[in-house]
Amino acid sequence: xxxxxxxxxxxxxxxxxxxxxxxxxxxxHDAMYWYRQDPGQGLRLIYYSQIVNDFQKGDIAxxxxxxxxxxxxxxxxxxxAQKNPTAFYLCASSKTGGSYEQYFGPGTRLTVT
Amino acid sequence: QKEVEQDPGPLSVPEGAIVSLxxxxxxxxxxxxxxxxxxxxxxxxxxxxxxxxxxxxDGRFTAQVDKSSxxxxxxxxxxxxxxxxxxxxxxxxxGSYIPTFGRGTSLIVHx
Numbered sequence: 325x326x327x328x329x330x331x332x333x334x335x336x337x338x339x340x341x342x343x344x345x346x347x348x349x350x351x352x353h354d355a356m357y358w359y360r361q362d363p364g365q366g367l368r369l370i371y372y373s374q375i376v377n378d379f380q381k382g383d384i385a386x387x388x389x390x391x392x393x394x395x396x397x398x399x400x401x402x403x404x405a406q407k408n409p410t411a412f413y414l415c416a417s418s419k420t421g422g423s424y425e426q427y428f429g430p431g432t433r434l435t436v437t
Numbered sequence: 438q439k440e441v442e443q444d445p446g447p448l449s450v451p452e453g454a455i456v457s458l459x460x461x462x463x464x465x466x467x468x469x470x471x472x473x474x475x476x477x478x479x480x481x482x483x484x485x486x487x488x489x490x491x492x493x494x495d496g497r498f499t500a501q502v503d504k505s506s507x508x509x510x511x512x513x514x515x516x517x518x519x520x521x522x523x524x525x526x527x528x529x530x531x532g533s534y535i536p537t538f539g540r541g542t543s544l545i546v547h548x
Contacts (some may be wrong), residue, residue, distance in 0.1 A: 328480075355489075355534055364540070365536055365540070366525075366539065366540035367481075367525070367538045370537060372534075372535065373451060374534065376544060382535075409450075412478070414480055414481070416494075418534060420534060424469040424486075424525075424529040424533075424534060424536065425469075425471050425483055425486045426471075426483070426536060428473075428480035428481045428483075429480050430479060430480045431478070431479065431480045433478065434455070435489070
């Protein structure tokens with residue numbers, strides 16, 4: 325089955341540590357995205373990539389970093405510079421070239437204490 | 438004014454009711470409209486995808502777009518307790534692959 329996988333489902337870290345969230349897709353989609361979801365705030369775009377080896381900042385990129393070395397993979401690193409990292413993180417992908425719908429992974433719940 | 442407005446609810450209905458979920462928007466360039474269903478602690482699932490104005494039906498779900506009023510709706514017929522979830526609307530302008538999402542409406546269908 326084609327889809328998007330995110331791992332792990334739950335992640336716990338101590339303050340001051342960097343942590344990397346995994347996102348893999350086998351949909352052959354060109355574009356991939358990272359969102360953060362907080363209660364009552366909807367989805368906020370962190371980073372997106374429309375092609376391998378290229379990515380752009382979204383609305384809330386500070387304290388995050390990404391890489392896109394392979395079409396299938398778009399890992400997100402939450403750095404110690406992110407002031408409030410505890411949140412639900414969602415990865416999505418989409419085709420390009422006239423198709424606008426995004427498909428989401430199951431999400432990773434990150435808790436930093 | 439936000440680009441996309443969506444009442445957060447919760448909207449509570451009895452099983453079997455017809456549910457109407459709505460979003461309004463301000464950007465007249467939006468042409469592509471999506472509805473997602475999100476269960477608690479899960480990723481959003483694409484339910485409906487429509488282009489421009491008109492209706493689209495898929496089983497118990499009907500998506501309606503009125504571009505003249507900048508208003509979109511999702512109707513759920515014969516609602517079931519399993520429909521209890523948060524429903525997110527999203528929309529894109531042509532050429533932009535970054536959709537604008539509403540904040541979601543929480544729906545509760547009680548037996």
